[in-house]
Amino acid sequence: MATRRGAIEGWVLALCTTATMAGCDELDAGRPVLDDDGLRAPAGDPRQGSGEGVITPVVFVPTDEDPGAERIAAVDAALADVWSWYDVQLGDRHLVVAPLQVVHGQRDAATYRGDRGGPDIWALGPDELRAALGASPWDNGHLVLLVGAGLSGWAGGAGNGVAGFSVLGMESLTDPARCEGNWWCTPEFWRGTAIHELGHGLTLPHSVDPSIMAFHGDWSHRALLDEPDYPEVATVRALPFTAPDTDDGGAMPTEPDPPPPDEPPSQEPSGCGEVDYAGRCDDATLVWCEDEVLRSYDCGAVGMTCGWQDDVVGNNCL
Numbered sequence: 001m002a003t004r005r006g007a008i009e010g011w012v013l014a015l016c017t018t019a020t021m022a023g024c025d026e027l028d029a030g031r032p033v034l035d036d037d038g039l040r041a042p043a044g045d046p047r048q049g050s051g052e053g054v055i056t057p058v059v060f061v062p063t064d065e066d067p068g069a070e071r072i073a074a075v076d077a078a079l080a081d082v083w084s085w086y087d088v089q090l091g092d093r094h095l096v097v098a099p100l101q102v103v104h105g106q107r108d109a110a111t112y113r114g115d116r117g118g119p120d121i122w123a124l125g126p127d128e129l130r131a132a133l134g135a136s137p138w139d140n141g142h143l144v145l146l147v148g149a150g151l152s153g154w155a156g157g158a159g160n161g162v163a164g165f166s167v168l169g170m171e172s173l174t175d176p177a178r179c180e181g182n183w184w185c186t187p188e189f190w191r192g193t194a195i196h197e198l199g200h201g202l203t204l205p206h207s208v209d210p211s212i213m214a215f216h217g218d219w220s221h222r223a224l225l226d227e228p229d230y231p232e233v234a235t236v237r238a239l240p241f242t243a244p245d246t247d248d249g250g251a252m253p254t255e256p257d258p259p260p261p262d263e264p265p266s267q268e269p270s271g272c273g274e275v276d277y278a279g280r281c282d283d284a285t286l287v288w289c290e291d292e293v294l295r296s297y298d299c300g301a302v303g304m305t306c307g308w309q310d311d312v313v314g315n316n317c318l
């Protein structure tokens with residue numbers, strides 16, 4: 001179920017600014033173009049989405065790269081570990097994942113890495129992905145995990161709760177000789193990095209041990225936290241990119257009991273009273289109606305206030 005928390009820019013950012021770099025060195029030092037820090041997700045409006053999201057993994061091939069079928073298959077196989085890892089963390093829910101796609105880029109790898117000083121994969125990728133796949137990672141309901149040939153140590157991700165974009169290079173998995181000497185250049189670190197960057201795409205900020213959001217390494221012994229200060233499991237479970245596990249492979253759970261015959265079905269299903277989607281502010285708490293359910297969110301908990309945004313969204317955390 002989409003929630004308005006996804007619309008709150010700032011909550012979702014993975015910040016490793018210069019001022020906080022001390023806490024990020026362990027994560028990010030040594031990467032040639034590591035851009036985990038400060039990547040921004042556009043604000044999303046959950047009302048434009050269906051509430052159903054899908055994560056699309058993409059092998060992205062710049063004009064001067066040719067990974068071939070074997071490396072693409074290796075990515076697909078390693079991604080199975082990524083999905084399985086989340087499956088364990090999410091209890092009776094799992095990530096909703098599309099089949100691996102291969103997208104050919106319009107520029108060379110150095111451009112996408114940012115070596116030429118211009119726009120890099122973070123800026124160029126969304127439009128190229130829309131042209132190839134029909135949807136951008138920033139369209140509601142879409143999250144793309146992009147594995148780029150030639151992107152080497154480029155890694156980063158961000159999400160807004162209804163959309164997201166996660167990026168990492170391919171070489172540490174498929175061609176360690178091409179990134180030899182870098183501490184992150186192993187297939188095991190590749191898996192940890194994919195899990196970590198996907199976590200950013202799923203709105204998770206950096207965290208503390210033993211979370212994968214604290215460190216990319218040793219992925220199989222790391223977890224998502226389920227603590228009041230780090231509600232990582234609950235955060236991801238609430239996103240439209242997860243669905244409940246079912247025994248029969250996706251059919252809906254049992255239908256609700258019909259109402260008793262002497263009790264006519266209500267013609268007014270809304271449980272929100274006078275509250276509509278534009279909602280209201282109870283001090284710093286945003287209260288609104290969505291899918292006929294009264295919802296609330298404490299903007300103050302993320303350092304924001306509640307107020308009128310515009311006629312489209314109504315009240316929101318500002």
Ligand SMILES: [Zn+2]
Pocket residue numbers: 014027036196200206
């Ligand atoms: Zn990170």
